[in-house]
Amino acid sequence: MIEPSLVLTMLGAVASSAIAWTVGARRAQARAEGAAGEAYRRVSAARDATERRSRELHAQNAQWRASCLVTRGLPAQPVYRDRMAPIEHEALIGMARGLMLIDDAVIADASGLARTREIEGASASLAAVAAPVERLRLALAKVGAGVAEVHFETFDASHVSARLLGGRAEGATLLTRSTSLRANPLALDAVAHVAAGGVGGDFSSPAATWRGTTERRRPISGGPAAFFDDLERELGRSELRALVFGAQGKVSYTAAEDGPAESVRTATFLALDAFAAQAARLLHGAAMSRVDVVLRADGILRWSALGRESLALVVLPDDGSTSPALVERLSGRLRRGIDAAREGSKGAPKSANGSLS
């Protein structure tokens, strides 16, 4: 028989243990809640400090931006929401004129009229080049290619770059002229980016008509066979997709390797030929030596004058970017080949159409 006093003692021990455990648990809970509250307060304080710092930085940024705009004579808020104000054009052209090598710069619309002040006598002619650039853009758009920039060089080493602007400057062209050397394309990119107001450009690929055709055809009216063999050997190498050779608006030879269809090649050549003639006439200077059209999708169209004839190259990379140096080497090699063919054909009988002779 268990003693009642023993039972009472055991019950008391159990009860005191339970009480002690409960008290300990509550203390632990209180400590944990206290720590959590402290952590929450710290996080809140840090968040508040960060938000305050962010607001300060935004305010400072707005202040700097406003002071930059005031320095340049620009309003703090855009005057026109969707297009650039005349004063913004002037500020933009100020940036372009400040770049190295640039002799003259102007922003013109598609009709060839300047939107900015013409600081030189030849500025009106430079602005007028925007009109043939627009014609070239429309002609190439018809065959599925978007134009980002047109650059050309004359035989008196004058370089003109025409950059089609986007965003709030849509429809305008930034034209720059430099002597001896081409202006830095990256610097002009930066100016064009400012003009666009951060609106992204269209970098879509050319239409399917620019790839997939392989045609190697001898000229109908003859010509030095070795020369055309050399030309065809280059096709497919160095991302060269197509060649067009002709004179005064007539194509005498064209070939492609996984390149554009014949109709596209011919249309491209004729558009480039017409552009070269129009731009040279407007500048009233030396004849055109070459024209480079940088496509919105990666690729370059190169037109080169070869005496009375001209040669157009279509360079489309499989991936990566097209190297201007590569196009330069390729163009130089073909030019040398054509010169050699001319020398070789001096003693030979003339071809039916007189090409290369």
Place this chain on the structure above:
Amino acid sequence: MPDSARLAQTVARGNPDVIGVLVVDGDGKVHATDSTSPDVVRAAVAMAVPLRDLLDRTTAELGCGELNATVVEGREASFAIADVDGLRSVVVIGSSGAAPGSLRADCLWIASRLREVEGAS
């Protein structure tokens, strides 16, 4: 060949954007003309003097200073007029679809070349 005629020829010949170029003075005397459309040029000669007079008065009244150049854009075609020496004007008449800017640039080029050539001689 006089300089003005040679310059007019340089701009007009083989240029599909231009149908006529003329250099005319305030008395209506034509110093040079080159055109593929003589009727249009005859009309231009008749209109050039009153037009120049109107433009001179307008620029003066509006405080724009002396006339340098202007382009008149029609729905079909455009023409440009530029001052040479305060008396003579160059008029370049464009064919339909010609860019107004290119006509103005050609006009200014002829005027500036004339001033250079005649200033040097």
